[in-house]
Amino acid sequence: MAVFSPQVAAGARRPSRLQASRLPVFCLLMLAAPLLPLPDFWITQLNYIGLASLVSLGLVLLTGVAGLTSFGQAAFVGVSAYSTAWLTLNAGLSPWLTLFIGVGLAVLVALVLGLITLRMSGHYLPLATIAWGLALNFGMANMAFLGKYDGLQGIAPLTLFGHSLADGRSMCSLIWLVALAAAVALNHLLDSRPGRALRALNGGAMMAEAMGISTFRYKLTAFVLAAVLAALSGWLFAHFQRSVNPTPFGLNKGVEYLFMAVLGGVGQVWGAFTGAAMVVLLTDKLQTLLPALLGSSGNFEVIVFGIVLVATLKYAPNGLWPFIQRWWPPAQRVRDWEGAPPLPSRPKPAPGEPLLEARALRKQFGGLVAVNGVNFSLKAGEIMGLIGPNGAGKSTTFNLVSGVLSLTSGEVLFRGEAIAGLSSRAIARRGMSRTFQHVKMVPDMTVLENVALGGYLRSSGGLLRAMLRLDRAEERQLLAEAERQLRRIGMAELMFERAGNLALGPQRLMEIARALCTDPSLLLLDEPAAGLRLKEKQALAEVLRQLKQEGLSILLVEHDMDFVMGLVDHLTVMEFGTWLMAGTPAEVQASPAVRAAYLGTEH
Numbered sequence: 001m002a003v004f005s006p007q008v009a010a011g012a013r014r015p016s017r018l019q020a021s022r023l024p025v026f027c028l029l030m031l032a033a034p035l036l037p038l039p040d041f042w043i044t045q046l047n048y049i050g051l052a053s054l055v056s057l058g059l060v061l062l063t064g065v066a067g068l069t070s071f072g073q074a075a076f077v078g079v080s081a082y083s084t085a086w087l088t089l090n091a092g093l094s095p096w097l098t099l100f101i102g103v104g105l106a107v108l109v110a111l112v113l114g115l116i117t118l119r120m121s122g123h124y125l126p127l128a129t130i131a132w133g134l135a136l137n138f139g140m141a142n143m144a145f146l147g148k149y150d151g152l153q154g155i156a157p158l159t160l161f162g163h164s165l166a167d168g169r170s171m172c173s174l175i176w177l178v179a180l181a182a183a184v185a186l187n188h189l190l191d192s193r194p195g196r197a198l199r200a201l202n203g204g205a206m207m208a209e210a211m212g213i214s215t216f217r218y219k220l221t222a223f224v225l226a227a228v229l230a231a232l233s234g235w236l237f238a239h240f241q242r243s244v245n246p247t248p249f250g251l252n253k254g255v256e257y258l259f260m261a262v263l264g265g266v267g268q269v270w271g272a273f274t275g276a277a278m279v280v281l282l283t284d285k286l287q288t289l290l291p292a293l294l295g296s297s298g299n300f301e302v303i304v305f306g307i308v309l310v311a312t313l314k315y316a317p318n319g320l321w322p323f324i325q326r327w328w329p330p331a332q333r334v335r336d337w338e339g340a341p342p343l344p345s346r347p348k349p350a351p352g353e354p355l356l357e358a359r360a361l362r363k364q365f366g367g368l369v370a371v372n373g374v375n376f377s378l379k380a381g382e383i384m385g386l387i388g389p390n391g392a393g394k395s396t397t398f399n400l401v402s403g404v405l406s407l408t409s410g411e412v413l414f415r416g417e418a419i420a421g422l423s424s425r426a427i428a429r430r431g432m433s434r435t436f437q438h439v440k441m442v443p444d445m446t447v448l449e450n451v452a453l454g455g456y457l458r459s460s461g462g463l464l465r466a467m468l469r470l471d472r473a474e475e476r477q478l479l480a481e482a483e484r485q486l487r488r489i490g491m492a493e494l495m496f497e498r499a500g501n502l503a504l505g506p507q508r509l510m511e512i513a514r515a516l517c518t519d520p521s522l523l524l525l526d527e528p529a530a531g532l533r534l535k536e537k538q539a540l541a542e543v544l545r546q547l548k549q550e551g552l553s554i555l556l557v558e559h560d561m562d563f564v565m566g567l568v569d570h571l572t573v574m575e576f577g578t579w580l581m582a583g584t585p586a587e588v589q590a591s592p593a594v595r596a597a598y599l600g601t602e603h
């Protein structure tokens with residue numbers, strides 16, 4: 001079926017996956033750097049860049065991908081650095097053991113902070129990370145056993161298979177090995193089932209939850225992973241510097257890490273390295289240049305960084321990495337999922353089986369009764385329309401059925417089971433999938449990846465498997481299913497397009513494909529024709545007719561009477577939050593009460 005002709009907004013470009021083909025060359029170069037005849041100064045700079053990149057990578061995941069902000073990453077670096085310093089110096093533990101203790105402590109703190117703050121809206125996490133950063137820094141600077149402002153000195157160097165890593169060159173290899181491994185693992189993660197779930201956090205919690213994704217769990221995951229990366233950097237830092245003091249773990253350093261991520265490109269894995277390199281190298285240059293120019297000493301580079309940050313946010317909000325990427329184009333995704341076995345699917349209701357029943361639905365927003373005493377039912381294989389003029393309460397009813405809103409009173413039965421009070425995630429798991437009145441998607445992901453989000457509940461690959469690339473068989477199944485659903489609605493030719501480049505019509509169809517990818521027993525469409533041009537509406541109606549022929553059950557909320565008339569089996573009409581009438585399209589069309597409701601006259 002090809003009912004839809006591709007329409008892509010002007011300026012559309014071929015999308016790319018995050019992984020770039022020529023990066024192995026860069027990785028090899030960085031790992032070989034200590035073997036090159038570089039002066040010690042440059043090796044030291046490379047070490048600092050690698051250490052900062054690790055922390056910045058965590059911020060790419062946390063801020064760029066998951067949309068959460070932390071000013072306290074330097075404190076996580078400090079926890080691990082001080083842990084290994086104190087435990088190796090005073091308890092005589094092996095640094096390889098203290099690595100796990102330091103990272104474990106950072107994970108513990110991240111879990112506590114995350115569990116307290118991540119359920120709250122936006123600004124609580126940044127505030128909590130500021131408080132945590134300040135508290136820890138004052139703690140380190142005032143505790144006698146941690147050496148107060150002087151810190152701890154004489155930390156033992158690392159040894160690996162009997163070989164000492166005491167000099168900067170040996171540490172350089174280890175630091176870059178860890179930093180590059182982290183970057184590769186993060187790239188793998190973002191190109192996977194859990195990675196798409198993480199990227200969906202920025203597309204709005206409502207959409208992610210409707211696909212069965214626990215947004216809280218993934219926010220916590222991003223926060224903990226960012227803390228782990230910071231802790232790894234802290235452990236390496238302590239054994240590279242061989243001393244620790246509170247200064248590198250203060251709040252200003254936390255802000256600097258965030259600056260690195262923003263400067264490099266906060267949503268880009270390799271942007272973390274770009275930002276870290278820029279800041280480390282510029283700091284060194286400016287710290288000598290500016291005092292000489294101005295004739296007095298001081299941290300004048302901070303002023304320059306402030307100006308650069310504002311300019312970056314205004315003129316290059318995606319950071320510097322996209323500019324570098326122009327000369328270093330990323331690899332095109334290889335279509336390697338042909339013939340992948342299908343994902344598991346659920347048993348479908350028999351045609352005519354009672355599927356959905358809404359009984360006496362009522363929803364009150366404070367003093368406003370948005371929905372009052374609404375009843376309707378839908379059998380398997382039917383398309384039902386819920387129509388009514390603006391403000392009639394259709395979307396509220398839709399949200400009550402799909403679990404986005406909680407009922408004030410009433411009952412919803414889905415396949416005979418009472419689902420009122422269940423979360424939208426739990427309802428999605430039972431086989432109800434929805435689209436949104438205002439399209440909700442991840443604009444930076446391809447159409448295929450957006451649709452694959454719908455397969456989340458039909459797959460199980462976790463973080464570790466994704467990072468180690470052990471999830472490829474399941475990933476092929478997911479992408480094959482996403483492509484199958486795109487073909488089903490006639491949109492396969494756009495699968496590699498960046499979703500944000502699509503016009504509204506194809507975006508709405510993409511949402512339908514995503515909902516189909518969940519293998520639903522019931523498809524809920526919230527005003528799918530809103531904002532579409534005539535041709536787009538016709539294409540959409542054709543897709544829905546095709547889905548009905550395939551036996552799919554659909555509940556359609558729509559404002560446009562003409563759109564639903566030739567499409568649905570029966571209609572329920574709402575007015576002022578109440579049930580007005582139910583009947584076939586012909587009966588509804590002939591009803592003077594419905595005409596009056598739409599014309600806004602008395603009836």
Ligand SMILES: Nc1ncnc2c1ncn2[C@@H]1O[C@H](COP(=O)(O)OP(=O)(O)OP(=O)(O)O)[C@@H](O)[C@H]1O
Pocket residue numbers: 365368370388389390391392393394395396397559
């Ligand atoms: N979260 C909310 N808080 C308060 N009032 C709300 C909320 N959501 C909806 N309403 C109100 O409930 C009533 C019904 O709104 P609803 O969006 O369900 O109508 P609708 O039939 O979908 O309208 P439209 O076709 O314009 O989308 C309106 O008066 C609206 O202002």
